[in-house]
Amino acid sequence: TTHYLFIVVVAVNSTLLTINAGDYIFYTDWAWTSFVVFSISQSTMLVVGAIYYMLFTGVPGTATYYATIMTIYTWVAKGAWFALGYPYDFIAVPVWIPSAMLLDLTYWATRRNKHAAIIIGGTLVGLSLPMFNMINLLLVRDPLEVAFKYPRPTLPPYMTPIEPQVGKFYNSPVALGSGAGAVLSVPIAALGAKLNTW
Numbered sequence: 001t002t003h004y005l006f007i008v009v010v011a012v013n014s015t016l017l018t019i020n021a022g023d024y025i026f027y028t029d030w031a032w033t034s035f036v037v038f039s040i041s042q043s044t045m046l047v048v049g050a051i052y053y054m055l056f057t058g059v060p061g062t063a064t065y066y067a068t069i070m071t072i073y074t075w076v077a078k079g080a081w082f083a084l085g086y087p088y089d090f091i092a093v094p095v096w097i098p099s100a101m102l103l104d105l106t107y108w109a110t111r112r113n114k115h116a117a118i119i120i121g122g123t124l125v126g127l128s129l130p131m132f133n134m135i136n137l138l139l140v141r142d143p144l145e146v147a148f149k150y151p152r153p154t155l156p157p158y159m160t161p162i163e164p165q166v167g168k169f170y171n172s173p174v175a176l177g178s179g180a181g182a183v184l185s186v187p188i189a190a191l192g193a194k195l196n197t198w
Contacts, residue, residue: 014049015070018042018096028089028146035137038094039130043181046070046096046129047122050103054117060108063121067100086150089141095132099125126181 050063071093078091103121110116140146 014045014052015066015073018045018049018070028092028140035130035134038133039126039181042094042096042133043099043126043129043185046099047103047118047125047185050100051114051118051122054104054107055114058112060104060112063100063103063107064097067096070094070096087141087146089146090150092137092140095136096129098132099129102128122185126185130181 046067050066053066054060054062074091074093078093081090082088102124103117106121106124107113107117110120
């Protein structure tokens with residue numbers, strides 16, 4: 001009973017850590033300028049939580065379930081801000097589910113091999129999550145207009161939103177986010193799996 005209670009606590013807390021990683025990354029005003037930080041934190045946190053949770057249950061599909069929980073939490077937060085009078089685009093809900101599905105697919109296709117799930121699945125999450133979220137952010141109406149018209153009281157003056165200068169691939173947040181996310185997802189997921197065996 002204690003073991004099951006522990007895994008529930010870990011699942012809930014890691015979910016909250018993931019959806020709050022960096023705090024400002026969900027808000028449209030910093031969605032572009034913090035995209036690399038977003039990609040690193042979200043890909044690693046998703047892989048760590050999903051791998052831990054998935055290896056405990058041993059069931060492919062657990063990672064997608066985990067990502068769905070986080071998505072629901074964030075939509076609730078988006079609705080709360082909207083109810084306070086902020087625009088619909090004030091919060092951009094991250095796209096976790098497709099990347100989590102790739103992680104589940106890897107776990108299933110490799111016959112529940114945890115090492116393959118960590119290496120292959122972690123890399124796929126790190127590469128895909130920045131791409132899916134870049135597409136998501138392209139659908140936001142006007143991040144800078146929202147930022148200056150609806151400033152958050154918790155935003156320090158020195159963090160005034162600036163327009164990102166992204167014109168070349170080597171300076172692209174997608175390239176930087178994908179590379180950093182893919183590289184960091186694997187070792188951090190391995191650490192998560194190691195903790196799961198203790």
